[in-house]
Amino acid sequence: MQEEVIKSEKTKIVSDMAASVAHEIRNPLTTVRGFIQLLAADDVDKQKKQFYQRICLEELDRAQLIISDYLSLAKPDPESIEAISVHEEITYLSNLLITYANYNNIQIHKVLPEDQVLQIIGDRYKFRQALINIGKNAIEALRDGGMLEIKVSKKNDHIIINLNDTGIGMTAEQIKRLGTPYYSTKEKGTGLGTMVSFGIIKKMNGKIEITSEPGKGTEYKLIFPSSSESA
Ligand code: ADP
Ligand code: MG
Numbered sequence: 001m002q003e004e005v006i007k008s009e010k011t012k013i014v015s016d017m018a019a020s021v022a023h024e025i026r027n028p029l030t031t032v033r034g035f036i037q038l039l040a041a042d043d044v045d046k047q048k049k050q051f052y053q054r055i056c057l058e059e060l061d062r063a064q065l066i067i068s069d070y071l072s073l074a075k076p077d078p079e080s081i082e083a084i085s086v087h088e089e090i091t092y093l094s095n096l097l098i099t100y101a102n103y104n105n106i107q108i109h110k111v112l113p114e115d116q117v118l119q120i121i122g123d124r125y126k127f128r129q130a131l132i133n134i135g136k137n138a139i140e141a142l143r144d145g146g147m148l149e150i151k152v153s154k155k156n157d158h159i160i161i162n163l164n165d166t167g168i169g170m171t172a173e174q175i176k177r178l179g180t181p182y183y184s185t186k187e188k189g190t191g192l193g194t195m196v197s198f199g200i201i202k203k204m205n206g207k208i209e210i211t212s213e214p215g216k217g218t219e220y221k222l223i224f225p226s227s228s229e230s231a
Contacts, residue, residue: 028059069192079123083227086118105145119227122204130200133193141167161222170212
C-alpha cells in the first residue's frame with residue numbers, strides 16, 4: 001500500500017513536470033510563429049526583418065535549452081532500470097563538461113577509485129541527465145574561471161559523488177529555492193535543471209546535500225545506495 005502511494009506520487013511528479021515543460025516550450029513557439037507571419041508581410045524593411053529574425057532565433061534557442069535541461073524525462077519509453085557503472089558515467093560527464101567549459105579557463109579534475117567497481121541502480125540516461133544539469137550549473141558558476149572537482153567514493157554500502165566548484169556560490173536562501181521549478185538567477189536560465197536532477201536522484205533513492213558560500217563555491221554531495229552487484 002505504502003509503496004503504491006509512493007509510486008503514484010512519483011508518477012504525478014513526472015507528469016506535472018511534463019505539463020509544465022510543455023507549457024514553457026509553447027511560449028517561444030508561439031512567439032516564433034507570430035514573427036514568421038510578420039516576416040511574410042510585403043512592407044517589411046530590412047532592419048525589421050533582421051529584428052524579427054533575431055527574436056525567432058533567440059526564442060528557438062530558448063526552446064532548445066528547455067528541452068536539453070529536460071531531455072531524458074521527455075523520453076517517451078518507460079525507464080529501464082539497470083546497474084549503472086559510476087566510472088563510465090563520471091567519465092562521460094567529465095568529457096562532456098570539458099567541451100562545455102571550453103576556453104573559459106576552467107579546469108575539471110576527476111577523482112575515481114580505480115581499484116573498485118562501483119555501481120548504482122537506476123535508468124542510465126536519466127542519471128546522466130541529472131549529473132549533466134548539476135555539472136552545467138557548476139561550469140556556469142565558474143564565470144571567471146576556476147576548478148570543478150568531481151570525486152567518487154564508497155562508504156559502507158553507499159556511493160558518494162561530490163561535485164565541488166570554486167564558482168560564485170549561493171546564499172542559504174538560494175539553496176533553499178534549488179529544485180523548485182523556474183527558479184533561476186541567469187539571464188538565459190530555464191530554472192528547470194535542478195528540478196529535473198533532484199527528481200531523478202530522489203527516484204533513485206539518492207540523497208542530495210548542498211553546501212555553498214557566496215564568492216567561494218558550491219559542493220553537491222550525492223549519496224546513492226550501492227548496487228549489491230558491486231564488488
Ligand atoms: P538554471 O541553470 O537554468 O538557472 P537550474 O535549476 O539549473 O536553472 O539552477 C537554478 C539556480 O540555482 C541557478 O540559476 C543558480 O542561481 C543556482 N545554482 C545552481 N547550481 C549552482 C552552483 N553550482 N553555483 C552557483 N549557483 C548555482
Ligand atoms: Mg542549470
